[in-house]
Amino acid sequence: MDILNALVAFTNFVIVPGTAYGAQLALGALGVTLIYGILRFSNFAHGDTMAFGTMFVVLITAAMKSIGISFGPLPTALLALPFAILCTMALVLITDRAVYRFYRKVKAAPVMLVIVSMGVMFVMNGAVRMIVGTDDRRFADGERFLITARDFKTMTGLSEGLAIRTTQVITVVTAVVVVAALFWFLNKTRTGKSMRAYSDNEDLALLSGINPERVVTVTWLIVAALATIAGTLYGLDKSFKPFIYMQLLLPIFASAIVGGLGSPLGAIAGGFVIAFSEVTLTYAFKKVITYLGPDGWAPDGLVQLLSTDYKFAVSFAILIIVLLFKPTGLFKGKSV
């Protein structure tokens, strides 16, 4: 029986990665939920917007490195991020003007916009693959670990190590800053309030003199920033592979729906619910249970509920359960 080592193992393999993954999903889900609340459709192109944004980061990072710019112990990608956000904003606004605006003008049904966004998704997906290819790219540089497993062992004298990667800390810190800024914007500024008003009651917002095109533009700008940040954090933490970003759509949508579509607070909660469910259900608990069990005993199997190949099934299952029993999500969003 060794509770301390069990706890460290659990933190190392479940809590730390789960928190980082949850923060990435939360940022992604915020983008989806904002589009749903204000433009009133499920944006299937969000995963590929993230891929596009991250691609800009990868390219700008490479350019910066080639002329010798680096960010010390932090990844150079963080320096590239603001420029990439501007590029993604331009891309998203062009897409809106070229594609979505027409469907707004003819007052297309939301389901039509979903199909339209799927079209945008395929175009973006193809474009990214044409520009950077389909390879797996690691673009994180600088210090890899804040605390390595070995350091932790020598520090505490425990036999189990706890490693915290720089990218995990950056993910969580960035997510906190971004979410705080977003909530400040939505709750305190005139433009942010007008976005909430538009999301609440479109007709009354029009009667109050709120300009819908302005609201839509500001929304896209914010969503572009969120998507680029989420994509970059995910890419730094794992790696950048365009196809993976398309698959991320499922856990991101699951997060947004679990939290309640249209509710920013819900998107954050949903992100962590999905992330922790995925990580917990696919983690092999053998080590933790060995520590907790009597000395000299170990479980026979891996004590893994699902193989990691099935992690998307977890999102799917949660999605279905929520849609069946609480279609408006945890935070009373709009029902789908």
Place this chain on the structure above:
Amino acid sequence: MSYLSATHMTGGYGGADILHDCELSVEKGEIAVIVGPNGAGKSTAMKAVFGMLNIHTGSVVLDGEDITGLTPQDRVYKGMGFVPQTNNIFPTMSVEENLEMGAFIRTDDFKQTLEQVYEIFPAVYEKRHQNAGELSGGQRQQVAVSRALMTQPKLLMLDEPTAGVSPIVMDELFDRIIEVAKTGIAVLMVEQNARQALDIADKGYVLVQGTNAYTDTGAALLADPEVRRTFLGG
């Protein structure tokens, strides 16, 4: 000429005409009430004044200016305030934010207007930090009227403000509306509760099938045996 005068309004939502040569006028500080049987075109007449449907004949003149061709949004800038019958608040925003959104088009400081509105509607002041969607029906209507007042309109239009509220709440709402009119705002109101509404009206319009059937002061209409028999149930 009256402050608001809508004359010869004829038109509908695109199909057959609903309004036929309909006339409405309101003076500043006056309450005008539109009553009539179901489907008489009461709300339609008000929406025509606000520009929410096309009238192919007739004109709407506000303060001597012909505004027939303007969109509803532009009419808000001209001094019209409109309170729809339903969906007239921002439910997930606080009451105070609702009022702020009401003042969205104003670039000047609206603190004073906010205080004036709170003075007329003490219940709104009390609930100012609560989400508007959590309020009772009567309180919501008060928030809705307050929101429209934030632009400092000169003409306030209310589409059945007492729909679905209890008689006590209705009396309370009518009291508030009288106070609003006392501040010099012209009030145009569509009402189902004809008797009570005519009671507070300076001017009453009885519409039947999109046409003015009777027009008189509220008191005179209430006293008219023909109107009583046909529209007020004896």
